[in-house]
Amino acid sequence: MVALTEEMKTAFRTMKAFPVATASKGGWPNVVPIGFVELVDDETIWIADNFMKKTLANIQENPKISIYVWGGPETKGCFQVKGDVEIRSSGPEFEKMQFTVHSKMAKAPAKNLLIVKIREVYECSPPDRRPGGRRYFNFFLRDPCRDLSWTISAAHVGSDRRNPSS
Template sequence: MVKLSDEMKAEYAKMKIFPFATASKDGVPNVIPIGMCFLQEDAETIWIVDNFFNKTRENLAENPKGAIYVWGPDIQGCFQIKGDIEVIDSGEEYDTMYKMVKARGEHFPAKFLVKMKITEVFECKGGPGAGDKLL
């Protein structure tokens, strides 16, 4: 799998809301804002919390791939992260995620752990290198 660089990890940590994109098996896209999107210590895995997914969960069942991008006013540059998805509803990782979410607020249902293994990272700012593969 692909591991984010130290610079990318620092920029990732500045993000508050992540756009999370999925697509159905027929290629119909869906993008939602995600506040609970945690880069793991291995820097190659992202935990995304399904609190209120609908079309996103349907898409992941049909096509277990996703993408997020890191960009904002305080971010240097912009990069898109793509990965393979595993949806988890029990076990040690799920239990850890559930406790993290409930510590933020009892009103969050923490239905599923969406575990994304990073497969590719691309440049997404405009200019000559737009769309270039970074990792």
């Protein structure tokens, strides 16, 4: 478990849509992309509920959430946040969220504000990509959606074999 670093906060700001995972009380998982996700402070994330159905139902019966943050190969840092969620449908914080959402999407329902209290933050990067990590893996990343391949090359620790043209 790690604390939020500046690198992580930058990655957070560069994300366009965040994979947000919840689970039913019985443990059945659900993950959706969510655009309105705001890091309010080091311990708090706000999420706007516009269209949530299963996500909202899961949170009502199991108020926990996990958010994955990776802004792409050009950004440093990849991490996962886990937290407890509270649902707000009135009050000043809810109204602030509604104002923000409506300033970008006038007709968005903005029906609930999900307030996430961050409990745990984990690094997702492979060990050799972490700050201070050892270079045990060569990581070939061409297109994250189509072509993600790894080679283990402990014999080449420290050598640069990231050229994807081979």
